[in-house]
Amino acid sequence: EAGVAQSPRYKIIEKRQSVAFWCNPISGHATLYWYQQILGQGPKLLIQFQNNGVVDDSQLPKDRFSAERLKGVDSTLKIQPAKLEDSAVYLCASSVTDTRDWLREQYFGPGTRLTVT
């Protein structure tokens, strides 16, 4: 079974530029998550989708971050314009959608390491 795919793996941009990250979840996983992991910290949830609808985006800085999952499969996270403090690893995860909590394990991709200079 293929895992969660993310691209690019690394990206270096200057502040005020824009950047986009792509994620393809495990086949059949209706729920998709984007996390931000700043160096020395644990991952922080930015946004959660169920199919193509947003479940939780309470920690997404909506003035500069946007995310979409138009067809309910792969997803794109965009930052525009980027700031120095956006330097982090952006992790994508997916899980099945099931009413039984213990079945909804999150599977993580390898992440995209963003450096903003």
Next chain:
Amino acid sequence: AQSVTQPDIHITVSEGASLELRCNYSYGATPYLFWYVQSPGQGLQLLLKYFSGDTLVQGIKGFEAEFKRSQSSFNLRKPSVHWSDAAEYFCAVGTTGGGNKLTFGTGTQLKVEL
């Protein structure tokens, strides 16, 4: 709101020695608890999880964790560490009753001396 504290930022152990990584959580209801491992340049891999029942949970790679409600703890243990266990370890608490939101601790970096 839930939170997780991992009091040890770095831990160094000798290969073959036992290991215990500490995790304390705060959550208003019965928590779902997880331990993940992250190797350099890799995503997070689930080691084990606790939902209910037996408070001693067995995971992959010889790891186990014990849920202690009275201490709000979920410490990770391994009786004999291998050099390949060197990585960063994250404890997380998950919401129940839908949502499936994970809140992570800040992680513990494990170094294994040969």
